[in-house]
Amino acid sequence: xxxxxxxxxxxxxxxxxxxxxxxxxxxxxxxxxxxxxxxxxxxxxxxxxxxxxxxxxxxxxxxxxxxxxxxxxxxxxxxxxxxxxxxxxxxxxxxxxxxxxxxxxxxxxxxxxxxxxxxxxxxxxxxxxxxxxxxxxxxxxxxxxxxxxxxxxxxxxxxxxxxxxxxxxxxxxxxxxxxxxxxxxxxxxxxxxxxxxxxxxxxxxxxxxxxxxxxxxxxxxxxxxxxxxxxxxxxxxxxxxxxxxxxxxxxxxxxxxxxxxxxxxxxxxxxxxxxxxxxxxxxxxxxxxxxxxxxxxxxxxxxxxxxxxxxxxxxxxxxxxxxxxxxxxxxxxxxxxxxxxxxxxxxxxxxxxxxxxxxxxxxxxxxxxxxxxxxxxxxxxxxxxxxxxxxxxxxxxxxxxxxxxxxxxxxxxxxxxxxxxxxxxxxxxxxxxxx
DNA sequence: TCTGGGGTCCTAGGACCC
DNA sequence: TCTGGGGTCCTAGGACCC
Numbered sequence: 001x002x003x004x005x006x007x008x009x010x011x012x013x014x015x016x017x018x019x020x021x022x023x024x025x026x027x028x029x030x031x032x033x034x035x036x037x038x039x040x041x042x043x044x045x046x047x048x049x050x051x052x053x054x055x056x057x058x059x060x061x062x063x064x065x066x067x068x069x070x071x072x073x074x075x076x077x078x079x080x081x082x083x084x085x086x087x088x089x090x091x092x093x094x095x096x097x098x099x100x101x102x103x104x105x106x107x108x109x110x111x112x113x114x115x116x117x118x119x120x121x122x123x124x125x126x127x128x129x130x131x132x133x134x135x136x137x138x139x140x141x142x143x144x145x146x147x148x149x150x151x152x153x154x155x156x157x158x159x160x161x162x163x164x165x166x167x168x169x170x171x172x173x174x175x176x177x178x179x180x181x182x183x184x185x186x187x188x189x190x191x192x193x194x195x196x197x198x199x200x201x202x203x204x205x206x207x208x209x210x211x212x213x214x215x216x217x218x219x220x221x222x223x224x225x226x227x228x229x230x231x232x233x234x235x236x237x238x239x240x241x242x243x244x245x246x247x248x249x250x251x252x253x254x255x256x257x258x259x260x261x262x263x264x265x266x267x268x269x270x271x272x273x274x275x276x277x278x279x280x281x282x283x284x285x286x287x288x289x290x291x292x293x294x295x296x297x298x299x300x301x302x303x304x305x306x307x308x309x310x311x312x313x314x315x316x317x318x319x320x321x322x323x324x325x326x327x328x329x330x331x332x333x334x335x336x337x338x339x340x341x342x343x344x345x346x347x348x349x350x351x352x353x354x355x356x357x358x359x360x361x362x363x364x365x366x367x368x369x370x371x372x373x374x375x376x377x378x379x380x381x382x383x384x385x386x387x388x389x390x391x392x393x394x395x396x397x398x399x400x401x402x403x404x405x406x407x408x409x410x411x412x413x414x415x416x417x418x419x420x421x422x423x424x425x426x427x428x429x430x431x432x433x434x435x
Numbered sequence: 436t437c438t439g440g441g442g443t444c445c446t447a448g449g450a451c452c453c
Numbered sequence: 454t455c456t457g458g459g460g461t462c463c464t465a466g467g468a469c470c471c
């Protein structure tokens with residue numbers, strides 16, 4: 001029996017420091033040790049800052065025009081973003097991490113969770129492993145990373161956050177094997193909003209209830225967290241106490257919605273211009289839709305004026321266009337989106353932004369949906385069995401095993417997979433089967 | 436003058452049905 | 454005809470994340 005901490009449940013979070021800036025530096029060493037920011041679409045906002053820029057107090061998302069003076073003064077270099085490059089670098093990091101664990105979750109473009117349980121044979125301590133990860137990624141991609149270890153994902157994320165604070169941690173922090181005196185001291189000074197999923201609002205509420213440190217949050221009884229703050233915070237408490245509630249998600253589920261939207265560089269007034277933009281956003285959204293083998297059953301299209309121009313007349317609206325027959329047909333999707341746009345468009349406003357949001361369902365689920373629609377479904381238990389009978393007679397025994405029905409939306413277990421189906425007309429079911 | 440884009444989950448409240 | 458409770462479904466909006 002090994003006593004190595006890695007024989008316990010153990011997660012790691014590996015996160016690339018200042019990811020976009022680090023990617024740019026990997027290809028242009030002149031940027032190293034310089035003040036660098038990467039800007040969003042239209043070069044409007046800062047989406048990444050080098051350490052040097054962070055030290056100047058520049059916050060994430062600061063508009064570039066507000067930085068121009070500071071930039072001149074401190075010779076800040078601003079770069080337009082290059083997402084193709086960042087995606088490629090992200091894949092390279094992924095490849096390297098697979099050598100350290102077969103179980104890796106892509107949490108975001110610059111963060112990976114690793115499940116390390118049972119890997120104790122290879123490493124004497126997590127710290128060794130963490131340093132090894134840092135060195136190899138640095139060597140093979142030039143990217144700097146920090147590594148956090150914990151027995152839940154929330155703790156690993158917190159550890160990663162702590163590891164970034166130089167210099168004593170040297171980029172790696174293991175909360176699981178930290179001496180308890182040190183751990184308690186650390187958690188009692190960490191503010192509660194440093195915890196993953198505690199944002200501005202929630203930290204205010206927690207503070208108002210006297211919970212201002214991570215330690216206080218961890219030590220508040222579950223029942224209290226549940227009543228005062230709901231299920232999410234209750235789960236958070238468990239995670240901080242080392243009870244894992246969040247599993248590693250290695251296979252990324254298909255997106256439930258696909259958004260494609262953009263701010264205009266210049267304000268736009270006319271419907272034809274907006275239509276052109278919407279059609280183009282829809283094309284790229286539909287491409288993603290096909291890529292994940294989904295179809296779309298509703299499209300939301302929205303437009304808005306520029307809320308920062310407070311003297312301008314403001315207008316924002318959206319419309320959801322349902323597609324009774326879910327589809328991935330690009331021409332149909334564009335038609336539906338343009339129809340929605342036409343409904344919400346009003347003349348006389350200067351528009352800043354528009355976009356589409358596609359609700360996605362799995363192609364296979366769509367086939368099942370049509371199967372159920374063929375027979376109808378509903379909330380009349382007297383007819384439930386006959387529907388099951390019909391479907392199983394026609395498609396073979398046990399095609400349909402569980403069938404829970406709601407008024408409009410129902411749920412069916414089909415070959416081990418639960419899928420939604422939509423009620424059309426229950427009365428289509430022949431009355432003869434009701435007996 | 437110039438203020439990002441893409442996601443998930445939860446909740447409240449209205450509509451509707453029995 | 455009037456009234457009420459209980460349930461489901463849908464949507465919008467808020468909060469959070471990177």
